[in-house]
Structure formats: structure tokens, C-alpha cells
């Protein structure tokens with residue numbers, strides 16, 4: 001017998017859908033789990049739209065005010081899938097109400113807010129996690145296992161990119177439902193909080209703490225019409241950001257993100273170079289981990305491409321899916337995070353990244369933005 005865990009999701013957009021899919025699929029593929037998510041309530045401001053979403057995905061009820069959702073005694077866990085500026089108020093209220101919280105990334109729009117949220121969940125003692133889902137791509141989790149085994153030796157370099165091209169059009173407005181990412185009031189920042197936060201979370205997880213940063217940002221289109229006011233307004237998000245950093249382990253980091261790399265839609269790549277081994281991963285080929293092992297026999301030495309689909313238990317998560325050689329995709333990372341969250345409830349352990357883990361990423365993001373603004377190195 002599984003124990004129901006009543007979910008209340010706030011937001012029905014991109015992430016509302018990926019998470020709902022995760023809740024619905026998880027027990028089919030992780031039958032050993034003791035908890036079973038129940039799609040109890042979905043919430044958004046438009047009654048018509050949230051009802052349509054609830055009907056499509058099978059939510060039992062709807063709310064049009066997130067405060068009403070949080071007040072419901074039949075909700076165990078609140079899932080925050082709304083623009084970044086709303087995370088703080090909802091998370092703190094949910095913590096005070098004793099709800100478990102699954103919050104989308106970035107945790108908040110700045111460090112003070114993220115700190116307040118972290119203290120709130122810790123004070124309330126509620127289970128919490130932040131959806132930095134790329135940790136749960138099997139090839140990335142596998143990279144973590146290889147790095148933790150020490151096989152890379154001393155680490156020299158870590159580099160990551162997250163490239164898109166969807167805001168090149170100068171006529172694209174800012175703000176409002178679909179375009180809140182271009183409005184600093186809703187998003188907090190541009191590519192730094194939206195895309196580099198993913199790269200930073202993975203980097204800290206794989207390679208340890210970032211100590212200091214030197215960054216540059218650019219806003220290529222200076223003014224855009226605001227969807228809500230209709231007025232041409234200054235654009236205050238960063239369209240592009242690149243930064244250098246030091247890690248606590250002595251290695252050097254190089255990060256770049258932009259929404260102006262024509263031809264790239266969501267190219268997240270990472271590479272780590274150690275004394276004995278290098279690893280490379282690319283979201284467009286997400287089931288593959290590129291490995292260079294200097295310990296290979298000289299004449300045979302070269303980059304190999306490991307298809308991370310073995311189901312014998314050696315490749316993380318893959319024993320839950322199909323047969324070796326058959327890959328999985330983006331949506332599965334959310335199923336994995338739900339599974340790990342439910343497992344953590346059974347075991348009474350934290351589900352990483354917790355709010356406190358995500359606060360660390362927030363600190364790097366704020367240091368990056370401050371460094372770019374002041375044109376100097378910043379300590380994290």
C-alpha cells in the first residue's frame with residue numbers, strides 16, 4: 001500500500017506541465033516508492049485556464065489564489081511553478097503553514113530573499129527541494145559518480161555554456177504572461193538567473209564551491225515595449241553574461257550564457273578537465289557522456305562516447321526505464337527528481353538541491369551580476 005502525498009501545484013505553464021508529468025509517471029517506473037503523489041489541486045489566476053489545465057492533467061480541484069491553496073488542510077506539498085519574483089512570498093507562506101515545498105529555480109531573485117526562504121523552511125522543518133533538474137540527467141549523475149570516485153585526479157578546469165537565440169528580435173515585447181523573463185521585475189535578472197543558475201548549480205555539485213568571480217554582461221536591445229503598460233521601457237535584464245571564476249579546489253571556471261547565439265535553442269554544455277581524465281556533456285545529446293581517459297593504452301587513447309543507457313544498475317536511473325541502448329529525454333529528469341524527493345521522505349533525508357544548496361547558487365549569481373556592474377572581481 002502506498003501513502004498518498006497531496007500535491008498543490010501553482011502555475012500551469014512549462015514547468016507546471018513537466019512536474020505534473022513527473023507526479024503522474026513516477027510510481028509506474030519506481031514501483032518500490034512508499035509515497036504516491038496525488039494531483040490534489042492546481043492554482044493560477046485565471047479560473048478558465050486553470051480548470052482547463054486541471055481537466056487535462058487530472059487535478060481533482062482548482063484554486064485561483066495561491067493563499068487559498070496553501071490554507072487547505074488537504075494539501076501536503078506545494079509546488080511553485082510561477083515567475084521568479086513570486087517564489088519568496090509563496091515559499092515563506094507555505095513553510096509557515098507546514099507544507100513541504102518543491103520550488104522552481106532560481107530559488108529567488110536575490111540572495112537576501114533566498115536567505116529568508118532558506119531560514120523559513122529550516123525553521124518550519126519542512127521537506128524542500130529546488131528543481132535544478134539537470135543534476136538528474138543520467139549522464140550528468142554518472143559524471144558526478146566518476147568525479148567523486150577520484151578518477152579525474154586533480155581538477156584544472158570547468159567550463160559551461162547555455163546558449164539560446166529567442167530574444168534577438170528587437171520587436172519582441174517584455175513582460176506579461178509569456179515574456180516575463182525579459183522583465184527584471186518578474187525575473188530578477190536575465191540569462192544569469194535563468195540559464196547560468198543551472199550551469200552554476202551543476203558546477204557546484206560536480207566541482208565544489210566557487211570562491212570568486214569576474215563577469216561581464218550585456219543588454220543588446222536597450223528598450224522594448226512592455227506588454228502590460230504598452231510603453232517603450234528600458235530593458236534591465238542581462239541578455240548575455242560571461243564569467244571567470246576560481247573554485248575552492250583550485251580549478252578555474254569559465255561560463256557563458258546568451259539569448260543571442262543565432263542557431264542555438266537550448267545548448268547546455270559542460271566540460272571538466274582533470275589530470276587523468278576529462279568529461280564532456282551536451283544537452284542536445286543528453287544520454288551521452290564523452291570521456292577521455294589518459295590511462296588508456298597510448299595508441300588507443302581518444303575521446304569515447306559512452307551511451308549512458310545500461311540498465312544493469314551501473315548507469316544511474318536507467319534500470320527504471322527500457323533496455324540498454326534506448327535513451328530517455330528531458331521530461332525524465334523531472335520524474336527522477338520526484339522519485340528522489342519521495343525517497344528522501346521515506347528515509348528522512350534532504351533531497352538535494354535543497355533551499356540551502358540553491359542559496360549557494362544564488363550567491364554566485366549575485367556576485368556575477370555585481371562583478372559585471374562594478375567591473376571588478378567579487379568574492380562569493
Ligand SMILES: NC(=O)c1ccc[n+]([C@@H]2O[C@H](COP(=O)([O-])OP(=O)(O)OC[C@H]3O[C@@H](n4cnc5c(N)ncnc54)[C@H](O)[C@@H]3O)[C@@H](O)[C@H]2O)c1
Nearest residue numbers: 011012013014015016044045081082083084104105106131
Ligand atoms: N527547471 C527548469 O529547467 C526550468 C525551465 C523553465 C522554467 N523554470 C522556472 O519555472 C518557473 C516558471 O517558469 P515557466 O517557464 O513554467 O513559466 P510560464 O510562463 O510557462 O508559467 C508561469 C505560470 O505562472 C502562473 N502565474 C503567474 N503569476 C501567478 C500568480 N500570481 N498566481 C498563480 N499563478 C501565477 C501563470 O499563469 C503561468 O501558469 C520560473 O521560476 C522559471 O525560472 C525552470
